[in-house]
Amino acid sequence: MSMTKEFFKGFYAENPVFRLVLGLCxxxxxSNSVQNAIGMGAAATFVLVCSNxxxxxxxxxxPKKIRIPIYIVVIATFVTIVDLAMAGFAPDLHKSLGIFxxxxxxxxxxLGRAEAFAGKNSVFYSLLDGLGMGIGFMLALTLxxxxxxxxGDGKLWGVPVFGSGFEPVLILILPxxxxxxxxxxxxxxxxxxxxxxx
Amino acid sequence: MKDIIKxxxxxxxxxxxxxxxxxxxxxxxxxxIDEQKKLVIENALKIALxxxxxxxxxxxxxxxxxxxxxxxxxxxxxxxxxxxxxxGQGYSxxxxxxxxxxxxxxxxxxxxxxxxxxxxxxxxIEEIRYGEEKPWFQVQFLGxxxxxxxxxxxxxxxxxxxxxxxxxxxxxxxxxxxxxVLKEHLQKAEEAVKE
Numbered sequence: 381m382s383m384t385k386e387f388f389k390g391f392y393a394e395n396p397v398f399r400l401v402l403g404l405c406x407x408x409x410x411s412n413s414v415q416n417a418i419g420m421g422a423a424a425t426f427v428l429v430c431s432n433x434x435x436x437x438x439x440x441x442x443p444k445k446i447r448i449p450i451y452i453v454v455i456a457t458f459v460t461i462v463d464l465a466m467a468g469f470a471p472d473l474h475k476s477l478g479i480f481x482x483x484x485x486x487x488x489x490x491l492g493r494a495e496a497f498a499g500k501n502s503v504f505y506s507l508l509d510g511l512g513m514g515i516g517f518m519l520a521l522t523l524x525x526x527x528x529x530x531x532g533d534g535k536l537w538g539v540p541v542f543g544s545g546f547e548p549v550l551i552l553i554l555p556x557x558x559x560x561x562x563x564x565x566x567x568x569x570x571x572x573x574x575x576x577x578x
Numbered sequence: 579m580k581d582i583i584k585x586x587x588x589x590x591x592x593x594x595x596x597x598x599x600x601x602x603x604x605x606x607x608x609x610x611i612d613e614q615k616k617l618v619i620e621n622a623l624k625i626a627l628x629x630x631x632x633x634x635x636x637x638x639x640x641x642x643x644x645x646x647x648x649x650x651x652x653x654x655x656x657x658x659x660x661x662x663x664x665x666g667q668g669y670s671x672x673x674x675x676x677x678x679x680x681x682x683x684x685x686x687x688x689x690x691x692x693x694x695x696x697x698x699x700x701x702x703i704e705e706i707r708y709g710e711e712k713p714w715f716q717v718q719f720l721g722x723x724x725x726x727x728x729x730x731x732x733x734x735x736x737x738x739x740x741x742x743x744x745x746x747x748x749x750x751x752x753x754x755x756x757x758x759v760l761k762e763h764l765q766k767a768e769e770a771v772k773e
Contacts, residue, residue: 412697446585450592457596461603468610471618478671478694533698540708550741553698 387508390516396489397520397562398569403489407521408558410480414537417525419473421518423466423481425511427458428490432498432510439499451494452485459484489517524561528552618691619676623648625689626661626678635661643763648678659686662760666752668693669700669744677719677753683761685719688753693745700745715739715746719753724761727754 396402406424410416431454435442442450463481466474474481484490493513498506529535532552534542551557623635623646630648638645643662650656661678671694678687690704690713703715718736719727728734729747738746 443585443588446589449589453589453592453596457599460600464603464607464611468607468614471614475692475694544708548698550698554696 381505383505383508386505387512390509390512390514391519392516394513395516395520396513397517398566400489400492401566402492403487403517404562406480406483406487407524408555408562410477411521411524411528411558411561412532412553413476413529413535414522414525415473416476417521418518419470419477420480421514421521423462423477424484424487424489424517425514426462427455427484428493428514428517429507429510430458431455431490432493432506433503435494435498436501436503436506442499447499448491448495451491451499455490455494456485489513523565524558527561527565528557532557622676622689622691623661623678626676626687627659628678628687629658640763643759645760645763657681660760660764661687662756663691664749664752664756666748666755668695668748669742670695673703673745673748673752675749675753677756679757679760683723683757684721685723685753685757686721688716688719690716690749695742695745699739699742702739702742703745703749715749719750724754724757727751727757 390396392399394400397404397407403424406420410420431451434454435451438450459482462484463474466477466481493509497509501509526536530541531549532554534540534546534548549557552561620632623630624632627635627646627648629650631650631652633652634649634654636647636649636654638647646661648658648661650658659678659680661676664675664677666673671692673693673695674691676689676691677685680686693701693703695701695703704713705715706713722736726735727750729736729738729743729750731738731743732747734750736746736750738750
């Protein structure tokens with residue numbers, strides 16, 4: 381097992397959104413602006429790293445039969461911490477992410493990593509895995525966020541970048557736009573994969 | 579049987595630890611969150627009652643309706659108007675607005691407290707056009723009384739946002755309803771004083 385491999389696999393080779401196709405609910409819902417995408421990515425990364433570390437620490441004490449409820453409790457605790465901290469210190473971000481912060485609890489990336497990685501590996505590797513996967517998730521969200529906000533709203537990080545003559549493709553920041561953008565990117569990455577394998 | 583008790587016990591232990599951790603975090607963030615909420619209301623009141631002195635806005639909490647009274651000076655001798663929170667179901671969220679009226683009942687200021695409408699459509703209720711100071715949708719309300727409030731589609735003279743009639747209507751109707759409730763309450767209170 382190599383450190384760099386465990387860390388970087390989440391960026392591309394096993395990117396949670398584009399390769400594993402996990403955690404699509406928040407991906408589709410909050411990638412309508414760069415700010416939301418990065419906020420959600422950071423929150424999910426924090427939860428992922430913390431839950432991976434804790435679950436790895438207790439992995440030998442947790443009985444097999446009730447591991448899932450215990451994982452959920454651990455994850456829900458960190459999500460609530462993020463939710464409270466965000467409400468107190470970043471109220472604007474909290475307002476715009478809305479219900480999707482508490483919904484990190486059911487993000488399958490987090491439970492997936494707990495079950496597939498942290499429950500079987502050492503604390504250090506679990507930390508690297510969580511961090512890599514979290515950053516990979518954030519990169520994917522940001523890529524979607526940049527595309528959708530730029531073309532759909534003519535802005536980047538809330539700042540207009542085109543002149544007044546630009547007519548935004550409104551559908552891109554609406555829910556159907558999330559599916560369209562994600563689908564095109566998925567196809568694009570699959571295409572690259574096919575090319576490079578040949 | 580023994581297994582169930584053992585597993586249940588472990589789960590209980592885990593949840594107790596989690597609850598304790600959350601209680602600790604909550605004790606740190608609670609004052610911060612309350613402060614933020616207060617700040618939001620304070621800032622909204624400044625916009626809703628532009629002429630009122632910032633230390634002379636009093637909350638009135640009667641059994642029927644909750645509103646704010648604003649005075650011009652800290653000594654609270656010249657009433658400039660009232661402010662009330664209006665709530666209406668929009669397209670994807672409950673839209674909350676703080677709206678201020680003068681003593682004659684005409685709107686002097688308003689601002690959106692909370693909304694999670696569709697970005698690019700419903701969120702335009704808060705959009706400020708380049709070079710302008712106030713959101714263009716909300717400016718339409720200034721100087722109007724509750725009787726004037728309805729979107730054009732409903733025969734009124736508030737121009738709804740293109741593609742976001744539901745959000746526009748929610749704001750308009752909720753403000754009208756809230757102001758009517760406030761007006762009724764104030765009239766009742768006045769009559770009670772006369773009697």
